[in-house]
Structure formats: structure tokens, C-alpha cells
Amino acid sequence: MLLETRGLSKRFGQQYALKQVNLQILPGEIHGLVGENGAGKSTLIKILTGVYTRDEGQVLWEGKEVSDLNPVASRRLGINVIHQDRHLIPQFNAVENVYLGLEYETRGAVAIDWKQMRSAVERIMQELSIELPLNVPAMYLTPPQKTLVEIIRGMMTDCKLFILDEPTASLTDKETDILFDLILKLKQKGTSVLYVSHRMEEIFRLTDRITVLKNGELVSTVQTSEVDLDGLVALMTDNWQSRKRLTERRVGAEVLRVNRLASVDQKVKDASFVVREGEILGIFGLGGSGRTELLETIYGLRKSARGEVVLSGEAYEKRTPRESLKRGMVLISEDRRGQALIESLTVRKNVVLSTLDRYARVGVMDGKREIRDTEGQIRALDIKTKGVNQVVKELSGGNQQKVVFAKALLAEPKVFLCDEPTQGVDIRTREEIHNLLRAKAEEGKTVVFVSSDLQEMLDVVDTFVILTEGRTTHVVKNEDLTSEQVLSYCYAGTREKESSR
Secondary structure: OOEEEEEEEEEEOOEEEEEEEEEEEOOOOEEEEEOOOOOOHHHHHHHHOOOOOOOEEEEEEOOEEOOOOOHHHHHHHOEEEEOOOOOOOOOOOHHHHHOOOOOOOEEOOOEEOHHHHHHHHHHHHHHHOOOOOOOOOHHHOOHHHHHHHHHHHHOOOOOOEEEEEOOOOOOOHHHHHHHHHHHHHHHHOOOEEEEEOOOHHHHHHHOOEEEEEEOOEEEEEEEHHHOOHHHHHHHHOOOOOOOOOOOOOOOOOEEEEEEEEEEOOOOOOEEEEEEEOOOEEEEEOOOOOOHHHHHHHHHOOOOEEEEEEEEOOEEOOOOOHHHHHHOOEEEEOOOHHHHHOOOOOEHHHHHOHHHHHHHEEOOEEOHHHHHHHHHHHHHHHOOOOOOOOOEHHHOOHHHHHHHHHHHHHHOOOOEEEEEOOOOOOOHHHHHHHHHHHHHHHHOOOEEEEEOOOHHHHHHHOOEEEEEEOOEEEEEEEOOOOOHHHHHHHHHHHHHHHHHOO
């Protein structure tokens, strides 16, 4: 046995986040860990990596009890982790971030050998077929690039247990395949992997066994080959059933028109589409297609070089986030921790953040109204929280994402720009977000939806806009479309682009 926990428990106040959990990880196995948001997965990981101290129970490593487990001791044992919220220093470049916690290479007595350190990073990148700008500060990297930095850092030392917490969130299919190849290589070397994901297809594709947590308690550990999706979901949830896109909605007048739009940085080169009342329009493309950048250019986070945006029949030229909100357009950002939430503030302060003006009276904030409106959103979205004054960073990832939506809904938007809105949330929360967006579309609102999960797009959107290297190549109705057909449009756009060069 590589790792074993016995009766592991963790309390926050009087509430158990983890209660009497017994987990066993075998040498060289890929072990899945699943459960809804708030099930205790992150708490368990933080105990195993020494971030949290356990209140009860034992942790055994290779048969011996570990009494003092802290981050340094955990890494010395051979445990490496990639967290869902990416632990990088924004001002450091990739090489500097990779070497966090590692000894620097030196020349002579004190001089840091940056050339040798860069070479070591490049060797791993070459082994894993990873492409990454090494001199760019982490704050300017995309979320997938940040994940790749974490993967490289984890590979800098020979680990016995690799913990991956939602590692494929926002990764392209190619990047995901690279990661999966790496995981299988680790298994062949005898390294164990604890794989945490809400994407069930990944769990079934990779793992040997699966442990299910619910409400902080262990439900079961099963052989992957002996359970199907319905059986696994039944263990995770109570009375839950997924609903797919079944019927078309009646669309109304044109709401948003994007015509030949290009951004100053040329991430978006020539994008065009029209979306109407009651329509969910999906923007899909391969890695580097410019999906996120297109939404940011429309919203005003990224400067445009040419082209036009027409909102409700009026040309919208000098776009800024503040002006977009005033005009009824909100952006659900891919990076909720970096751009959508202030984690150190309360649920209440985050929810009213975009609409503060409406709560000010003669320079004094109307606290009662803030509380009333926040409590209304908590009930409407079923946000699991101790109350309006709980700090957001204490919430699970799915409930944090619901706070992002609560903030957006208070602005009463007519256009939702959603960039990976279900990233890192559990099955139930994912479906709740889908149903929320469907409901808004049925009310006549407009939704522009971006996801790296093609099956999710097929389940949700009415129309596909295919983006290739910042250019619109196809607009296709989602009528009996298959994933193969969508990908063929993506690759066709790539071939057309190459043939024009």
C-alpha cells in the first residue's frame, strides 16, 4: 500500500468538511476521486499535501504513519499536486514558477544558472510535446498555459503520488491528450495518480478504481470496470437526472451583431456572427482559435482594431466593461478567481459588486437591500453558504461559480457572454447552470456560450460558430450535429487557412 488514510476527519467550526474517511491508494494505480462540489475532495487533497492539519485519524505512507505532514514534508515523501486554482506567482515567468520550492541551479558559489534551469524546463517540455512561452510573466498566460506550467513543475522531481485536481479544465483536446499520455507514462513507471475530475468520461477513460465522496463522507470505492455512468452518478447524488437539449426555442429579433471584428493584438482577426433573442449561440474552435479573446473584445476588455459590434440595433464603438454592463451585456469570465470574484470579500459584497450604484443613497450604502437581494439570489441559485457574510474563498468551486452568476443576474442583462461557465463544477451544478441559461433564453435573453467540452456544446447550443485562428469559418445550426462533424468543420477551416498562405 502506498497511501492509506484511516478515520480521517477535518472540521471547520462545528461542521465536518471530512468525516471518518478511509482511503487506500495502491502503487502504480490511477485512482479517481469524485463527488459533488462540497463533497470534501479539496479538503482531502489539502490534508494529504499538508496544507490542512487533520483533526482526527491517521495518514500512512508505505505502511508507516506520518505524524507531521506539511507541504515540504509531503513533497519529500514524493507527493506532487496540481491544484484546480493554479498556484503560480503572477509576476514570475514560467521557469521561475517551475522552480518554486526547488533548489536553483548555480554557477560557482552564489550565481544562479538561469541557462541551465531553462534547459531543464525545455527538456521536459520536449519530452511532453508542450509548447509554452518561457519568458512571459504568468499573469499574461492563458489558463491552459498556466496548467501546463504546473505539470512541468510536477515533473521536475521523481514523485510516487501525483495528485491532479481538475487538470483538464480549459485544456484543448490536444493538450488533454498530452496530459493523458503523461499520466499513462507515470503509471508505467509505477507512479500512482490520484485523479480528481467532474468530467466522468475522463474518470472512466483513465482510472483503475474510483472513490466516491458525498457530504464529506466516503460512500464507496469501486473498480472502474464494474460501474457505469448511471451507477456512479447514483452514488454521488440523490435523485439527479441530466436533461439534454431537447427542443428548439423560438428566436426573436437580432440582439447582437459582430461584423469583421479584429483585436489590436490580432488574437481575433476576422470574426462575424449574429445572435437573436432566445438563442444560445456557441463559439467553438481548436486551441489558439481565439474564443476567449473574441468574447473579451466584444465586451471591451480587449481593444479592437477594426470591425463593428451592434447591440440592440445601435453601433457599440467605445466598448468598456462598465459601458457593456450599462447596456445590458455581462461577461462570465473563464478565470473566476482572477477576474470574476474577490475571494477575500463576502458573498454579499461579491454579488452586489457590479451594481453598487443602485444601493447608494446620498453616499450611504443600503445594507438591508444588499442583504435582501443577495439572499434572493442565494435561494434562486441554491448557493450552499452559511450566509451572506461568508467569505467567498470558503465556498466550493461550484458555489463560487453560482456567486458569479448571481452577480451577473443582479445586473439584469439581456446578453450573457459565457466563457467556460461550467469549468471545475460538479455534474449537478453543471446541469443547474445549463438550465439557468436555457431559462434565460426562454425569457428572450441572448446567450453566447464558449466551452472546450464539445459534448457540452452539443447539449446546450442552438447554433455553432466555428472559429479558426481568430477567424469565423463556418456558422452551423445544431440540428443532429455530431462531434465528428463539428471537428471536421474546425479542421476544414484550418486547411482552408493553410491553403491561402
